[in-house]
Amino acid sequence: MHSVGRTLAEADATLERFAWLGDRLAAAVWRRVTVEEETTYDKPGHHTLSCYLDGGYRTERQKLPGQYGAPQRLCALPGDHESRWWVRGQMHFMHLYFLPEHFTRRAVQELDREPRELTLADRTYFEDARIAALCRGLAAAPWDGPDDRLRANETAHEILSLLLRAQAVRRDDATIKGGLAPAMRRRLVDYIDANLSRTPTLGELAELACLSEFHFSRMFRASFGMPPSAWIALQRLDRARTLLRTTTLPVDRIAADCGYADASHFGHRFRAAVGAAPLAYRRALNADRAMANLDID
Template sequence: MNKTYHAFENLSQHRARLQESVQLGSGIQLAAWRNNFDRVTQLSDHHTLSMYVEGGFDTWHKTPAGWKNGGAPDRFCLLPADSESTWDVRGEFSFVHLYCTDAHLRHLAEQIWDRHPATISLDMQVFQQDSRITQLYRHFLLGCDWRNNANHLTLSSASTLLLTHLLQHYSEVNWRLPDVRGGLAPSVLRNIFAYIEAHLASPLTLADLAQQACLSEFHFARMFKQSTRLAPHQFVMQQRMMKAEQLVRHTLLPLTEIALQCGFHSSSHFSNRFKSVYGIAPSALRR
């Protein structure tokens, strides 16, 4: 059952227009919005990372000293759980929200550092800049179609990296990221390969794969790359394309069915990805 996020529901009741949205397992959701001429007060039981995509120059934040603006493309705002903020939107802008429950953030911290912090408090940030956050959401979150199940692994991986970055730099948890040396044991790697092969039609997430190895998402991603020289999302996409190429060449299955078996929700998305990898559309290859 999908969780309801207050910030998401609150925006839905205002003038904000939802462009895309995707839930990535328990505890995190992405939403892409556009808004204009609106006033919104947010008070949520979850954390919200807001990343400006276009515009934002006429977005104003209410402070004790009055209304202040400072929004712009690649600025971000971090709204911790239970923090109240009021916004006056006086011009068109687009933005991406990453919603995260406090339980998910705590679990992520405990898995990465193998410690149990007494509390995890994020620091509220308004109209700030961070090159790492910009890199992650510009390259990964905006770089793929959220409706495509085949991209859920990329989206969940990027979301985990963003949350890890927030823990490191915008909370009281000042622990250095642990060193990860060495790859996965051969038997574990074989099991992961088998699991991926059996679930190529499914919207895999980083949490799904990490669970099979009994590791945190952080450790799994780094150990997997040590073993394969590819990030998990790159490897899975490679396997999807290899399976698709074999099915196109050696079966008479309709291309729509091949797309579904390889994790793509539509034949058009499948065809575009196939052509970007092999330089030819699947229909042309079959002919």
């Protein structure tokens, strides 16, 4: 997934740390020292958010001469972008790698927008204090243990939500055809959420949309970027995260509320997506809250 990382490795950048954070998110910390070198990125196929941790004062993008990097400056590089860079001096930076699908779900849930309209903007050396602080915190935090990765996963998702709001743009080729109307999308999202514990069927959702199962499946995928089963699976995970974070409900109750067959099924699915068991996830969040309270006191 991280072909930007492969480009850096071929350019003799040093990979200090790398981790898969769950949910197909990945993070890396790089260091690079060079007198002057050209680096080229050619449609890497995944989005990249870059945050400078140190240095970069003489690094510039060729189409933007005279604009240079610096600590806390950010670059958003969409998966289909092409760019050439002059790299000079010392750089220490963090990358967060993610897929276009990470924006798809958020566009519907958080912005109530047609997801095919939006993509990550191509931005060089922009400033956003909140995103930069989260990136620097993520780069400084441990990623090795399951609890560490869970905290990193939470931070990465927060960064993506902020990035969607601040750096999403309408696609140039966004001719929307064949999908569901906005009102129907909202109706389906609300219906799935209200019936998540019992798993709505394809026929049930198709009837709600007044379509055949075949046409509904195609139009749902066109609008949401994934089939209904994948969307429902993501909604289950999101609700489970929320309940683990905000309640003390036992795992078997959360499993039932989220539509899993039983606690074992829930644990298997949650671990596969997030990287740790539900109770480990809850412990990690509780530990973070306890530390935050100590800092306040």
